[in-house]
Amino acid sequence: MVTSWPKGRAGPGVSAQRVADRINAMAGGRLRVDLFAAGEIVPALAILDAVGAGTVEMGHTAALYWQGKIPAASFFTTVPFGLGPVEHQAWIELMGGQALWEELYRPHGVQPFLAGNTGPSMGGWFRRRVEGLDDLKGMRIRVTGLGAEVFARLGAVPTTIPAGDLLPALERGSIDAVEFLAPATDLETGLPRHAPFYYAPGFNKPNGASEALIGLSAWTALPDDLKAIVAEACRAEHALGLADAHRRNAVALTDILGRGGVTLEAFPRAVIEGARKANTALVAEIAASSDLARRIVESYQAAQAETRSWSALAADMARAMARS
Amino acid sequence: MVTSWPKGRAGPGVSAQRVADRINAMAGGRLRVDLFAAGEIVPALAILDAVGAGTVEMGHTAALYWQGKIPAASFFTTVPFGLGPVEHQAWIELMGGQALWEELYRPHGVQPFLAGNTGPSMGGWFRRRVEGLDDLKGMRIRVTGLGAEVFARLGAVPTTIPAGDLLPALERGSIDAVEFLAPATDLETGLPRHAPFYYAPGFNKPNGASEALIGLSAWTALPDDLKAIVAEACRAEHALGLADAHRRNAVALTDILGRGGVTLEAFPRAVIEGARKANTALVAEIAASSDLARRIVESYQAAQAETRSWSALAADMARAMARS
Structure with a gap:
């Protein structure tokens, strides 16, 4: 294998x-x-x-x-x-x-x-706070998957730097943000030292x-x-x-936040809504690319519509249990 | 088997x-x-x-x-x-x-x-709305597991009626509430007709x-x-x-709420807090029952403390994605 x-x-x-x-x-x-x-x-x-x-x-x-x-x-x-x-x-x-x-x-x-x-993945590490959609314009962000295209449509400049080159790129300032994965994989990267704003939810890779x-x-x-x-x-x-x-992820998140210097941030509503809109258009384009792609998108969306009510309630229940 | x-x-x-x-x-x-x-x-x-x-x-x-x-x-x-x-x-x-x-x-x-x-299970089906801890006093509720003892400590009267006898017991009014499981198992029971207040979170069986x-x-x-x-x-x-x-559960919950006559209810904060306190005492008593029980309780609690940060954040992220 x-x-x-x-x-x-x-x-x-x-x-x-x-x-x-x-x-x-x-x-x-x-x-x-x-x-x-x-x-x-x-x-x-x-x-x-x-x-x-x-x-x-x-x-x-x-x-x-x-x-x-x-x-x-x-x-x-x-x-x-x-x-x-x-x-x-x-x-x-x-x-x-x-x-x-x-x-x-x-x-x-x-x-x-x-x-x-x-x-689910986090939203990524950012050098500066994201206050609104304007802050994404021209922002050079390392991001993979369909999320890269969503960020591009919001005016950011996605790049595909290999994992090993992330730290020097951040140090030199040749990128502004990095979507990697989740706390367990992110902890050992050294990213927090150069990009201390850690964003959630990771709408790009749930x-x-x-x-x-x-x-x-x-x-x-x-x-x-x-x-x-x-x-x-x-x-x-x-x-x-x-x-x-x-x-x-739990152990690493506690560690990351406990070291100081990193803040857990929520994307502003305008960024989430803008990304949601851009993603809807992107998914429609993928669906139009072939008959099979259309059937895949329709099946996926039907599954999402069908599971949504319990997903929301189960998340609320999990949140209530995890109250610290 | x-x-x-x-x-x-x-x-x-x-x-x-x-x-x-x-x-x-x-x-x-x-x-x-x-x-x-x-x-x-x-x-x-x-x-x-x-x-x-x-x-x-x-x-x-x-x-x-x-x-x-x-x-x-x-x-x-x-x-x-x-x-x-x-x-x-x-x-x-x-x-x-x-x-x-x-x-x-x-x-x-x-x-x-x-x-x-x-x-996770729901909190159960109740014939009347639960406005506070007083409403639980003397309430006859069918409930299993440690949740039964928690309800007892809040003044309710837990009973252990078999699943097949729930409906007649509710009809006769010999019980006031039923904790069963979750929407998929609850849908076909007929319970909603006689106990239309459906409670979450199911703190008793997460x-x-x-x-x-x-x-x-x-x-x-x-x-x-x-x-x-x-x-x-x-x-x-x-x-x-x-x-x-x-x-x-998702399909059944949508069905249950779509039929009308049932409302999704949240336990009042005083009930949740009272139950949490009663549960803490109950778990401490179990821990005191033997050396092995103590080690099980300590291990379980350590796992809960260790996973809590990501459980809370992952639940928030799931909730954001399920926004309808």
Whole structure:
């Protein structure tokens, strides 16, 4: 299994390792998965091509990386203002998402499964306070996924600096803000020293689904019991990955805020509303890009409309319980 | 596998079926799990005894049913004002909960696993509006788990009427309120016709963990790969059960509120604060009941303190995304 992650990277790297270990434990020697970090055999962002071509049998990565060549792919990782982790799994497994995902990936030669979740992301680290939409004009922000296009439509200048170059770029002042992930992954980056305004909600990435990809010829060759073992190994990781992210994020958030110098900020209402409007237009354009993209968008939006009432009430209840 | 549920009961009944199907699919004929509804072989509330005695190899049930003979058992289903579903899994799998659970159940001859989750419960159906603590005095309320003791300490009279007798009891006026579960399970009960005030948050059951129990002698006899298959089949159901409950609850809540005649109510602050205080005293008494109970309570509370910051922020973010 090739991955898009450094070996053991908290979150998706650990998820990939657990998926591999779990398959090996359940298969009792009849199937063996070896794990390779990003770049060891296949570059981080070439996983889909390598698995689809049969160069390797399996990969662990994220669908949003294929957004450039498959416009609707991001729907299988996260969409701005979209489904949260539990609703996302409900859509994929119980409301038609899995069949659409398989249809989308079939021409690329791979079978996809949900295989981990890093939870909702924060809105990012900013060098200056964002008081309104005007502050975003010309702002150079490192951001991935559909959120990049949303920020562009609000007048910001999204860039795609690799994770390792973020700190020097902030130090030099060549970028103004960084959307990374969530507290657990953000804590060790050093970002807070140079961008002390930490924003929520992360409307750009409310979900953090990882995917396992299996080459179609390797997949169809598996007997039914090993197929079930691979599928359940992935499903179990959606739960454990999410619980793990929750715990790590909590510890890291307390740590970040406890060090001083960082303030937790809410985006102003005008920014949220502007982003919501820009995202609605963007999603409509993706839906217009092909018949399959339209069906994916419609299915996703139906799932969101259907789950919204309980999502809101369950969030209120969780908030009441977490009162500190 | 014997269960505490009627065959196919939405929520835990479906979870039990999926755990059995999943083990059978992965084991490829080397292990076979047959499912029995409550009462078919073993009564609903005799699962622990039957599995522990080796009468049957496996059961699917909930830990709170053993609260009478094992005071700390409820901590492995839900505690008033306690952990939500994702935090509960983090506690069990990553923060010491599983080892304590195994220690608690070892004298009873069973190995436990998390094996489904029905999510947070509502506060219940009430015939009259609750304006303050005085309204609870003498109120006859059907309620399970530690929440029953909390209501008792607030002056209410908890009763344990079986689910099938709730409607006639409400019609006759022999009870005033019913805590059942969540919208998906509540919708078909007919309760709304006789108790139209539907309360949130469900501070009494913020989590809905199911458990799988395997007899210790059956468990130790399994080879490692089949052990892994059983464990992962249960783990996968925690995720899928929770997603399934989320979806079903959303559909049912929209339906319940759309029919008219039912209002969604918030408990007054004095009731929440009174219940919180009563619960704190109750939990302290459980902690004092044995050395193991004390260690369970301390571990649970440490997990809650550690996850609280992200639980609150993630709930706020989910609420912002679900804005309708």
